[in-house]
Amino acid sequence: MSLLEIRDLEVSFNTPDGVVRAVRGLSFDLDRGKTLAIVGESGSGKSVSTQSLTGLSRGAHVTGSATFDGIDLLTADEHQLRGIRGARIGMIFQDPLSSLHPYYRVGWQIVEMIRAHDRSVSKRAARDRAAQLLSMVGIPHAKDRIGDFPHQFSGGMRQRVMIAMAMSVEPDLLIADEPTTALDVTVQAQVLAVMRKLQDEMGTAIILITHDLGVVAEMSDEIVVMYAGQVMERASRRDLFYRHHHPYTEGLLASLPAQGGKGTRLSPIKGTPPSSINPPDRCPFAPRCPYAFDKCWRENPLPRVVFGDPSHQSACWLSTDEATRREERARMVASKLSAEEPA
């Protein structure tokens, strides 16, 4: 049995404008020591899906099942959730400044975290542990700095404090929601290295939520691509980058400024993402998809196995045969080129 099993997760919100269907049918498994990345653009439902797991999405209507080590998180009561949240599922967020309390010293905040989950730890032991954790995440002179306030740390250091805090109780699962988005690349490299190192040492499973395909390529074992609240494609790291099936994945990768350099044109996805309010019953990507045909406008595809590989799923009506799909892509590229030539 996997550490975390999500089945048909649906999250919706009632708003004055209508029902926002933020997540529509998310399923995945995650084992200990592995990293699953959830990728998507703004509003794709990637953050809401994990917030609903830990009961953090207030006012949401959640259905489906989410089994964490045998406990269904969606039906667990607040008392049970309290024991799991923080202690067994750690969380770090994009903005470390608003996640740390500005009035308390960081050492105190970590000690509080450790003792809130285990009262038998003495204050002194917890304090030593806090210093040890801070030096583990690469904060110089950790012993002296546990007495500092959050504002005395830089952005990268604060994020490392957050990681130290989340890892202080050795959770089984760490949910990292855009952990490095606000950071510079060299700091990002430091923070990602810390996460990898702690994962190796503690066998933590990580759900990494990000919009950065570069970070995904470096960190993940498996990748879920979301669009308009739905899973478009789910594949192992190499398959997603080199053998993707879904046109949205294809479009995302083609949008990236690649090694081409000046003079080469990027191929952006045309149009803009749809609203999640009362979505119509068709493929949500159809209006922007260069491959879309009549069936895409009539029926919303469910994820299905593609290329004969059970670990690779794609929610798309295009052929699941690898050779046929490759031919379709070649034809599409050719027709795009001939369309651009006269201009």
Place this chain on the structure above:
Amino acid sequence: MTRTTTAEGQGNTGSDEPLLRLRGVKKHFPVQSSALIRGEQEYVHAVDGVDLDVRRGETLGLVGETGCGKSTLARCIARLYDLTEGTIELDGRDISTLSRREMRPLRREIQMIFQDPYGSLNPRRRVGSIIGEPFAIHDIGSRRERKKQVQELMELVGLNPEHYNRFPADFSGGQRQRIGAARALALKPKMLVCDEPVSALDVSIQAQLINLLADLQDELGLTYVFITHDLSVVRHISDRIAVMYLGKVMEVAPVEELFETSRHPYTRALLSALPLPDPDLADRREQIILVGDMPTPVHPPSGCRFHTRCPKAQPDCAEVVPPLEKAKDDDSADHLTACLYPMDPDERLSRARATVADSEIVADDSALGGVS
């Protein structure tokens, strides 16, 4: 793009003359609280001695991390800030000491696009009036002519001219950046200073805007100074790239030369930290993980500003300020590096050992696993 003027090259006339020439540009901001406490005014050395040329029709990428002074430099170029020291020449004319009034006609030549598509447009004004504002300020054309010009601009940047009467709130982030671009282009500037114009956008929208900026450059012969922290974006659109660290240019070179044979250890570390959206490449490359954080620009380190974090710093790095010059004979005349010990292409920075006295943080790094 392959003209051979170096940043030191001077006295050239005619079309080889760079459009913009910065010499010894400094911008210091007073630190507010310290004057009261210590009785001595302290300064943030945001930009601290930058020499750069921007050539006609090129895109100069300006990269660096938070706090390196790239945005301050951009604002100095657009004369939104007055310089503390140094000169900025536009078309051979020194604009750094011009008064507001004298500057006004020149404002047409340099325009700016800002990062935040939400903060840079007045939410209570209609798009047509936002884009047409430069015409009003410079008193160009009648009302009817202005409307026509605004609609042409909207078409140019890929907006529907019929949306002339809408408010910014009716547009998405990507469309707002197009509005910002249309406004910047209204007076047919020679140069656009783009401060992180695509950083707030999702990748698919970002690609649309990058293509638009490239098209506009081709059509209108624009010169860009393009500021970003995203190295893959800057690689895609620039002719040359200048790398900044703590208010100084560390290295400037043509794009491919910078990516293939960078000489400065900081450039090398920055490039190696860039996450690659390609698993096989990501697994193969050497990643240099820098230790510690950028020092404060109030008291920048002596000598080379990078020496406190440099994996190969030597004792004299802490004393001598390295000049920005050609580092090795193989480098093109356009490739300048400010480093006393420039790197060879196959040199492994992860094996380097710093011998500078105050780099004690290197020892702490062993806890982190050092270089991976």
